[in-house]
Amino acid sequence: MPTFLTIEPRLHVADLQASLAFYRDVLGFVVTTLIPRDEPTFAMLARDRVYLQLGGIGGTRRREDRATCTLWIDVHDVVELHGTLASKTTIEWAPEVFFYGRREFAVRDPDGHLVVFSEVTDNPPTCREESVTE
CATH class of the missing domain: 3.30.720.110 (Signal recognition particle alu RNA binding heterodimer, srp9/1)
Structure with a gap:
């Protein structure tokens, strides 16, 4: 049977920069990937053996709809x-x-x-x- 190795959740976020600041500056994650690099709408982060993806959804959706x-x-x-x-x-x-x-x-x-x-x-x-x- 194949072995599962890890899980890397993707969170949909309204403000990618605010979320990057929280996960990087508050929780200590390292940003490993930004796509596109100029004005990113997607990011991958890591800390130790924990991996996370953040994807922008834009600021037009109401919090209760997210x-x-x-x-x-x-x-x-x-x-x-x-x-x-x-x-x-x-x-x-x-x-x-x-x-x-x-x-x-x-x-x-x-x-x-x-x-x-x-x-x-x-x-x-x-x-x-x-x-x-x-």
């Missing part, structure tokens, strides 16, 4: 990353241990996509099951 998604990014040391990002962007929820054995916190990108940073933990849950948000 597709959104949730990205879960496995990291080492959620608490340290939270400390780093807390001064750079709005935190949706601070690190919590969930019933499924993961410590997580989340931020939103400029288009409202939820970005959850997560790590496995043996610690007991610190929040109720119903407090999980989407």
Whole structure:
């Protein structure tokens, strides 16, 4: 059977420059590709073993008409990353241990996509099951 190696999601964004600034300057991604190079409408980014594509949809669509998604990014040391990002962007929820054995916190990108940073933990849950948000 063929082996799946990775997944590289593409997010549709209203303002490519604002999204590039968020993922590059706040989350530390490196821009690997811009197409076209002069006035890009598409970008590919990478950080460690996490890859992401951003594609412009133009600013004419209303926020409620845009597709959104949730990205879960496995990291080492959620608490340290939270400390780093807390001064750079709005935190949706601070690190919590969930019933499924993961410590997580989340931020939103400029288009409202939820970005959850997560790590496995043996610690007991610190929040109720119903407090999980989407």
